[in-house]
Amino acid sequence: MSLGIDPASDRAAFRQIADRLRDEIESGELPPGAKLPSERALMDAYGTARGTIREAIALLRSEGLVTVEHGRGAFVRRRPPVRRLASDRFARQHRDRGKAAYLVELEAEGRRPDVQVLYVGPGPAPADVAARLGLDEGGTVLIRRRMYLADGEPMETATSYVPWGIAEGTAMTEAQTGPGGIYARIEEQGHRLGRFSEEVTARMPTDEERRALRLVPGTPVIGLVRTAFAESGTAVEVCDTVLAADRYVLSYELPAR
Structure with missing residues (x-):
C-alpha cells in the first residue's frame, strides 16, 4: 500500500494526499516557507499519477496553505490567510x-x-x-x-x-x-x-x-x-x-x- 493512501476509502486519492500534507503543515513538520517535496517525489511516495499530485497541491493552494512558483515548486505560505x-x-x-x-x-x-x-x-x-x-x-x-x-x-x-x-x-x-x-x-x-x-x-x-x-x-x-x-x-x-x-x-x- 502506498504512503497515506487508503484504497478502500471513498475519499479521492488527491484529497487523502492533501490531508496528509495539510497535517504536516499544521503540525509544523512543514514550517512556513518550506518547500514541499517535488511532484516526482510525491508520485513515488504515494504511488500515484502526476495529475493526482497536482490536484492535491491545487486544493492546498485554494485553501491558502501553499503558494506555487513557476519553475520552483510549491511552498508553505509564510503567513496564513x-x-x-x-x-x-x-x-x-x-x-x-x-x-x-x-x-x-x-x-x-x-x-x-x-x-x-x-x-x-x-x-x-x-x-x-x-x-x-x-x-x-x-x-x-x-x-x-x-x-x-x-x-x-x-x-x-x-x-x-x-x-x-x-x-x-x-x-x-x-x-x-x-x-x-x-x-x-x-x-x-x-x-x-x-x-x-x-x-x-x-x-x-x-x-x-x-x-x-x-x-x-x-x-x-x-x-x-x-x-x-x-x-x-x-x-x-x-x-x-x-x-x-x-x-x-x-x-x-x-x-x-
Whole structure:
C-alpha cells in the first residue's frame, strides 16, 4: 500500500494526499516557507499519477496553505490567510480608538498593514451604486480608491462612494482621512451609523485585477459590496471591494433567532 493512501476509502486519492500534507503543515513538520517535496517525489511516495499530485497541491493552494512558483515548486505560505471578522470589524469601539477596520484586523494577527490611496475626488455614481445610495444615476459622489497590503503583499482593492453632500468640505476628500477612517468622518457629519449590509460573490479576476493583486493564474477573487446605513435608514456609503481569495478567510457570526 502506498504512503497515506487508503484504497478502500471513498475519499479521492488527491484529497487523502492533501490531508496528509495539510497535517504536516499544521503540525509544523512543514514550517512556513518550506518547500514541499517535488511532484516526482510525491508520485513515488504515494504511488500515484502526476495529475493526482497536482490536484492535491491545487486544493492546498485554494485553501491558502501553499503558494506555487513557476519553475520552483510549491511552498508553505509564510503567513496564513487574514481572518476577516465581519461581525466585529466595524464596531464603534474601533472608531473611538481611532482605528479603521483593516488596521485592527492586521494588527491582531501581527501583520504589517499598509494602505495606498490610488484616487480621491468627486465623480458620477455608477448606476448600481446610485441605486444603493438612493441617488439619481450619475449623481455626484466622492470616489475613494485604495489598495490594501499586508507585509507588502497586495490583499484587496476597495472603492468607496459617499454622497457628495456628506463628503464635501470634510477630510474624506483628502488622501488621509484621519483617525477612524471615513466612517468616523461620516459620523462627525451627524450620520451615526446603524448597520452594514454586505453581498459576497466569487469570480475569476479581470486582467487588471490579476496584475494589481499579483495573482497566480487560476486564482479567483471575492467580490464584496458593502452598504453603510445611518440609524435613520439612509445609505451613506457603498464600498466595492475585490479580495484575493487565497489570502482571506471570511468569518461570520450569526444570531440563532
